[in-house]
Amino acid sequence: MNAYLNARGDVAQSGERYVRNVQVRGSNPLISTTGLCRMWQSAKSKEKMHPTKFTKRTAKITRTTNETDITLRLTIEGTGKGTISSGIPFLDHMLTLMTAHGFFDLSLNAKGDIEVDGHHTVEDIGLALGEAFSKALGERKGIRRYGRSLVPMDEALASVVIDFSNRPFLVYNVDFWRSSTGRFDVELVQEFFRAFATKSGATLHINLMYGENTHHIIEAIFKGFGQALEEAATLDERIIGVRSTKGTL
Numbered sequence: 001m002n003a004y005l006n007a008r009g010d011v012a013q014s015g016e017r018y019v020r021n022v023q024v025r026g027s028n029p030l031i032s033t034t035g036l037c038r039m040w041q042s043a044k045s046k047e048k049m050h051p052t053k054f055t056k057r058t059a060k061i062t063r064t065t066n067e068t069d070i071t072l073r074l075t076i077e078g079t080g081k082g083t084i085s086s087g088i089p090f091l092d093h094m095l096t097l098m099t100a101h102g103f104f105d106l107s108l109n110a111k112g113d114i115e116v117d118g119h120h121t122v123e124d125i126g127l128a129l130g131e132a133f134s135k136a137l138g139e140r141k142g143i144r145r146y147g148r149s150l151v152p153m154d155e156a157l158a159s160v161v162i163d164f165s166n167r168p169f170l171v172y173n174v175d176f177w178r179s180s181t182g183r184f185d186v187e188l189v190q191e192f193f194r195a196f197a198t199k200s201g202a203t204l205h206i207n208l209m210y211g212e213n214t215h216h217i218i219e220a221i222f223k224g225f226g227q228a229l230e231e232a233a234t235l236d237e238r239i240i241g242v243r244s245t246k247g248t249l
């Protein structure tokens with residue numbers, strides 16, 4: 001594959017004159033020419049240039065147990081739109097933020113035994129979301145694999161780092177001053193992320209640098225989670241196969 005550069009050395013846009021094309025790994029030998037850049041003109045030519053980049057990665061998960069009934073649809077290359085109904089309004093709020101900040105599309109319908117408490121529902125949604133990412137990423141070829149974020153929310157600052165390593169692990173250093181925000185039990189945040197790490201095959205490190213307000217702290221974490229996920233899932237054309245010198249994840 002070749003990249004077409006304009007006189008400034010930037011990638012030429014559609015309709016712009018290019019003066020140079022550079023060889024990108026795996027392409028034919030470099031032939032230097034000038035011409036009118038047509039590379040972005042049709043969806044068909046886009047596919048030709050980037051065989052994987054324009055195929056949307058999606059997954060649908062249904063999960064039914066005696067405790068919960070979950071249907072989840074994920075599109076990694078989305079628009080940031082969430083249609084989320086978990087039965088737990090605070091979790092809906094957080095998953096909406098995650099979806100928006102990761103530019104995913106997420107539709108979630110969950111019916112759980114929230115008359116008991118939120119535990120089963122939050123945990124099982126974490127499992128379903130983790131499974132959806134694992135399925136949508138497939139063999140994890142061409143993805144950046146790592147993603148990191150540092151997100152403030154007023155006085156709170158949260159760091160979220162993810163590695164789609166196929167080595168499930170959660171590091172979680174978050175201290176709250178209160179045990180709940182509204183009716184939401186804050187210890188469920190950890191349960192959610194543990195479940196996600198387990199099913200997605202991700203190493204996930206969540207560290208709260210500082211923060212006081214419980215709602216702000218959790219919000220910073222979920223926004224950061226969306227941003228880190230987006231980075232880790234991004235396809236990078238320089239990555240041939242999986243991003244591992246071992247050759248496998």
Ligand SMILES: [Mn+2]
Pocket residue numbers: 093215219
């Ligand atoms: Mn909020």
